Amino acid sequence: MDTLVAELLIPFGYDYMRKAMWVSALVGGTCAFLSAYLMLKGWSLMGDALGHAIVPGVAVAAIAGAPFAAGAFAAGLLASLAMHVVRQKSRLREDAVIGLVFTTLFALGLLIASLRPTAVSIQTIVLGNILAIADEDVVQVAVIAAVSLAVMAVVWKDMMVTFFDEAHARSIGIRVGALKVVFFTLLSACTVAALQAVGACLVIAMVVTPGATAYLLADRFGRLVAIAVALGTTTSAVGAYLSYFLDGATGGVIVTLQTVLFGLAFVFAPKHGVLAARRRRAATLEATP
Amino acid sequence: MNAPVPADRLAAAASTAAASTAAASTAAASTAGVPPAAAAPRGDGILVDRLSVTYPNGMTAVRDASFALDPGTICALVGVNGSGKSTVFKAIMGFVRPSAGTVRLTGLPVPQALKRNIVAYVPQSEEVDWNFPVLVEDVVMMGRYGHMNLLRVASRDDRRKVDAALERVGMTAFRRRQIGELSGGQKKRVFLARALAQEGRIILLDEPFTGVDVTTEAAIVALLRDLRDAGHVMLVSTHNLGSVPDFCDQVVLLDRTVLAAGPTAAVFTRANLERTFGGVLRNFSLGGAALHADADADRRSLTVLTDDERPLVLYGDDAGRDADGPDAADAAGRDDERRR
Ligand SMILES: Nc1ncnc2c1ncn2[C@@H]1O[C@H](COP(=O)(O)OP(=O)(O)O)[C@@H](O)[C@H]1O
Numbered sequence: 001m002d003t004l005v006a007e008l009l010i011p012f013g014y015d016y017m018r019k020a021m022w023v024s025a026l027v028g029g030t031c032a033f034l035s036a037y038l039m040l041k042g043w044s045l046m047g048d049a050l051g052h053a054i055v056p057g058v059a060v061a062a063i064a065g066a067p068f069a070a071g072a073f074a075a076g077l078l079a080s081l082a083m084h085v086v087r088q089k090s091r092l093r094e095d096a097v098i099g100l101v102f103t104t105l106f107a108l109g110l111l112i113a114s115l116r117p118t119a120v121s122i123q124t125i126v127l128g129n130i131l132a133i134a135d136e137d138v139v140q141v142a143v144i145a146a147v148s149l150a151v152m153a154v155v156w157k158d159m160m161v162t163f164f165d166e167a168h169a170r171s172i173g174i175r176v177g178a179l180k181v182v183f184f185t186l187l188s189a190c191t192v193a194a195l196q197a198v199g200a201c202l203v204i205a206m207v208v209t210p211g212a213t214a215y216l217l218a219d220r221f222g223r224l225v226a227i228a229v230a231l232g233t234t235t236s237a238v239g240a241y242l243s244y245f246l247d248g249a250t251g252g253v254i255v256t257l258q259t260v261l262f263g264l265a266f267v268f269a270p271k272h273g274v275l276a277a278r279r280r281r282a283a284t285l286e287a288t289p
Numbered sequence: 290m291n292a293p294v295p296a297d298r299l300a301a302a303a304s305t306a307a308a309s310t311a312a313a314s315t316a317a318a319s320t321a322g323v324p325p326a327a328a329a330p331r332g333d334g335i336l337v338d339r340l341s342v343t344y345p346n347g348m349t350a351v352r353d354a355s356f357a358l359d360p361g362t363i364c365a366l367v368g369v370n371g372s373g374k375s376t377v378f379k380a381i382m383g384f385v386r387p388s389a390g391t392v393r394l395t396g397l398p399v400p401q402a403l404k405r406n407i408v409a410y411v412p413q414s415e416e417v418d419w420n421f422p423v424l425v426e427d428v429v430m431m432g433r434y435g436h437m438n439l440l441r442v443a444s445r446d447d448r449r450k451v452d453a454a455l456e457r458v459g460m461t462a463f464r465r466r467q468i469g470e471l472s473g474g475q476k477k478r479v480f481l482a483r484a485l486a487q488e489g490r491i492i493l494l495d496e497p498f499t500g501v502d503v504t505t506e507a508a509i510v511a512l513l514r515d516l517r518d519a520g521h522v523m524l525v526s527t528h529n530l531g532s533v534p535d536f537c538d539q540v541v542l543l544d545r546t547v548l549a550a551g552p553t554a555a556v557f558t559r560a561n562l563e564r565t566f567g568g569v570l571r572n573f574s575l576g577g578a579a580l581h582a583d584a585d586a587d588r589r590s591l592t593v594l595t596d597d598e599r600p601l602v603l604y605g606d607d608a609g610r611d612a613d614g615p616d617a618a619d620a621a622g623r624d625d626e627r628r629r
């Protein structure tokens with residue numbers, strides 16, 4: 001028994017594991033906060049798109065010796081703006097724009113990385129490597145998360161009104177355009193942070209799944225955010241912890257955990273779950289014989 | 290814009306208008322029986338001046354539209370689908386930038402008016418995401434945000450006003466429901482309550498009667514009348530022709546531009562409506578032997594105009610025959626069966 005407990009506590013004895021757990025938790029919580037907004041607008045794929053679009057920025061930064069986050073952030077911002085402009089000025093559907101612009105950027109990133117294999121590790125970009133995260137990257141991630149959480153703590157209600165009813169937001173003097181820029185700036189930044197933790201391919205899960213799960217469990221936005229953040233934080237910390245034993249990619253473990261929770265909510269959610277719907281249907285059938 | 294109108298023919302429409310408004314201009318119009326050229330609205334509420342709006346894709350939805358509304362007015366914005374009603378609203382809200390012309394709200398440019406929380410907007414049902422995780426009371430509280438500090442923390446006063454607004458539209462019992470779990474009429478009431486809580490001088494309502502039951506419609510109309518008496522300006526887009534003469538002092542007829550604007554009695558005529566709706570308008574005329582026993586002596590006829598909502602019923606000497614004649618905008622069809 002004691003040996004089992006000791007075994008379970010092993011990860012906490014390693015500096016790199018402790019770091020991986022708290023950094024993952026921070027990233028997971030912040031991304032989850034944004035996920036509450038992103039999935040409500042039907043913009044979920046933007047998260048995926050950004051995750052891929054920042055790859056060339058990361059690659060260039062690595063080659064130039066610039067901070068990892070700076071390159072990624074610049075690329076992400078550029079991609080967001082390009083996306084916005086194409087959508088405003090053309091008749092292309094959003095999914096087509098995303099598919100076009102962002103796969104191109106991802107391909108470009110892979111190309112750049114493969115040209116200089118010693119400077120950039122494609123594997124790290126695509127899969128992330130939180131267990132081996134460098135201290136300066138930890139600082140970057142912590143700053144991004146802290147700033148994002150601070151900003152959202154102030155504007156979360158304005159942001160909610162803007163996402164719910166833009167016309168009303170305008171009518172009460174909220175600067176809708178500026179607020180959207182803030183949102184996508186934060187999203188780009190958090191995508192960069194998530195890239196470190198789970199890699200480019202799984203970023204989308206971090207910025208969609210917690211919000212989607214919470215959506216099944218809450219009818220009020222404030223509660224939805226709270227649930228999403230709680231889910232994002234715990235799944236990320238626990239995922240990092242478990243990856244020590246499983247010896248698997250941390251990103252894979254975190255996202256699997258999040259998906260399992262989504263599945264549980266999907267079936268068992270008290271009001272919006274499959275079982276609840278079935279119970280309601282049965283009740284109505286009984287009431288009207 | 291219209292020829293002077295004999296007073297007796299206006300009786301029906303004018304008496305409703307005079308009874309329900311204190312606005313001097315309308316009262317003058319009804320006693321004189323003439324469109325009030327002298328007392329034309331000055332636009333102290335809403336002033337839309339030679340407005341053109343072109344969307345980014347090159348589509349010009351509204352061209353050279355002008356109208357003016359004073360405080361204490363209910364104005365109908367009437368036109369077919371795609372005639373630019375929502376676009377006019379968007380321009381008033383500063384949602385789209387005019388490619389030409391200006392909009393002034395209580396004398397202020399749009400951005401300043403918005404900053405001062407002067408405009409409340411009741412959206413078209415299709416524009417609302419009914420699956421959004423908010424409760425009825427949350428939506429109404431959003432009306433108070435403009436009165437709160439930066440963090441949007443509700444004061445006791447804000448809560449009291451939310452309660453009062455919910456009570457006034459009869460939605461108190463539903464305040465803890467998620468907004469998607471309401472009927473069409475209840476959904477409208479929620480957003481009306483939000484506008485009440487916001488206390489804006491100008492209230493824009495985009496198709497408030499679409500998909501709404503008759504009880505709710507009557508409740509909305511009663512509420513709008515109260516607000517008019519309190520000095521608010523309301524612009525109501527609708528294709529519910531039958532109810533327009535009931536409660537609107539002014540009418541703006543829209544078809545990519547303003548075809549006619551002014552007092553209901555002068556503007557809401559059969560000829561103007563036919564111009565506005567073109568072939569879309571369904572039109573039934575009954576006259577002569579079909580309507581009267583002494584067909585030769587009685588030249589009065591009955592005309593029913595409708596696009597697809599509550600019909601407009603015209604009854605009088607030349608309601609059906611003389612396209613240039615004025616309408617006796619008799620709301621006889623008020624309690625008629627709705628078409629859907
Ligand atoms: N965002 C937009 N981009 C391009 N065209 C638009 C947009 N919104 C509306 N339109 C076009 O402008 C015209 C007027 O639309 P709208 O103002 O919504 O009319 P209504 O509200 O009277 O039905 C329509 O032909 C519509 O297709």
Ligand SMILES: [Mg+2]
Nearest residue numbers: 374375413495
């Ligand atoms: Mg419309």
